Amino acid sequence: HSEELRKHSWSGIPREVRPVTWRLLSGYLPANRERRDLVLQRKREEYFGFIEQYYNSRTDENHRDTYRQIHIDIPRTNPLIPLFQQPLVQEVFERILFIWAIRHPASGYVQGINDLVTPFFVAFLSEFVEEDVENFEMASLPLDTQRNIEADSFWCMSKLLDGIQDNYTFAQPGIQIKVKALEELVSRIDEDVHVHFQKCEVEYLQFAFRWMNNLLMRELPLRCTIRLWDTYQAESEGFSHFHLYVCAAFLIKWRKEILSMLDFQSLLMLLQNLPTIHWGNEEVGLLLAEAYRLKYMFADAPSHYKR
Incomplete structure (x- = not known):
C-alpha cells in the first residue's frame, strides 16, 4: 500500500492530493484510514500543548539567543514571496522553529532549518487556496485551519529533520x-x-x-x-x-x-x-x-x- 504510494509519488504528486500524500509519506499520518482523524487531532493538540508549555519562555535568559536568531532569520526566508512577509505567517514560523529548537537541545536552532518549514507550510496551505498561494492572505482563513496548518508543518518538518539531524548539530x-x-x-x-x-x-x-x-x-x-x-x-x-x-x-x-x-x-x-x-x-x-x-x-x- 505505502510502496504503491511511493512509486506513484516519485514522478510528482498532483496538487490536489499533495497535502494528504505528504502527510502519509513523512510518516505523520497513519496508513490506516480509521485512525487518521484521531491521530491528527491528538498530534495537533500535542503541538499546541508545547506552545502553552514553552513559548512564553522565549524571553528567558537561556532561550533568548535562540529566539533572537530565529526572529532575525524569518524575514530572510523567501524574501521575494509576499506570503512570507505577513506578520501572521512570520509568527507561525517563529513558533514552529522555537518549539523545535527547545525540544532538540542537542542541535538547537541552526540557520537553514528555517527554510525547511516552507515547503510543508505551502503544501498544507494550498489545500485551502484555489489561486496563487504565494500572494494569499493567511488571515482570511478560519483560526482552526491556520492552527492545523501550523501543527502539521511542525510535525512533518520534525520528521524530516529526524533523518538529517547531524546536518544541524555543532559544526554541522x-x-x-x-x-x-x-x-x-x-x-x-x-x-x-x-x-x-x-x-x-x-x-x-x-x-x-x-x-x-x-x-x-x-x-x-x-x-x-x-x-x-x-x-x-x-x-x-x-x-x-x-x-x-x-x-x-x-x-x-x-x-x-x-x-x-x-x-x-x-x-x-x-x-x-x-x-x-x-x-x-x-x-x-x-x-x-x-x-x-x-x-x-x-x-x-x-x-x-x-x-
Whole structure:
C-alpha cells in the first residue's frame, strides 16, 4: 500500500492530493484510514500543548539567543514571496522553529532549518487556496485551519529533520561529510569539471555547503522545491543519500557554463547565482532522472569506475 504510494509519488504528486500524500509519506499520518482523524487531532493538540508549555519562555535568559536568531532569520526566508512577509505567517514560523529548537537541545536552532518549514507550510496551505498561494492572505482563513496548518508543518518538518539531524548539530558534521562525498562523486562523474575547480581554486564547501544546508532551496524557485520533495519523500533516504546525486546532477547540468569561467571570482559568482528562475516541473523532472541514473551508475561502483 505505502510502496504503491511511493512509486506513484516519485514522478510528482498532483496538487490536489499533495497535502494528504505528504502527510502519509513523512510518516505523520497513519496508513490506516480509521485512525487518521484521531491521530491528527491528538498530534495537533500535542503541538499546541508545547506552545502553552514553552513559548512564553522565549524571553528567558537561556532561550533568548535562540529566539533572537530565529526572529532575525524569518524575514530572510523567501524574501521575494509576499506570503512570507505577513506578520501572521512570520509568527507561525517563529513558533514552529522555537518549539523545535527547545525540544532538540542537542542541535538547537541552526540557520537553514528555517527554510525547511516552507515547503510543508505551502503544501498544507494550498489545500485551502484555489489561486496563487504565494500572494494569499493567511488571515482570511478560519483560526482552526491556520492552527492545523501550523501543527502539521511542525510535525512533518520534525520528521524530516529526524533523518538529517547531524546536518544541524555543532559544526554541522553531516554537511561536511556530504560536501566531501559530493566532491568525490563529481571527480568520478566529470573529471573536467573537478579539475577546473582545482585550477580556479574553488572549493566545494564554498558553494555546496548551502546546497546541503538548505537542500537546494536557495538555488531553485519554491514551486521546484515542492516538486523535488515529492520525490525526496518517495525515495528512501531521499533527503540525505539521494539528495547527494541530485546535487551532482545539478552541478553537471551547468558544466558548459562552469568550464567557460576562467577565474575564481567569476566561477564562484556563477555557482552562487545559477539561472534557474524560470525552472518548472520539466526541468526538475530531468534533474531527478539524471540523479537517478548517476545513483544507479556510481552508488556502489568502485572508485576506479569511470564513465
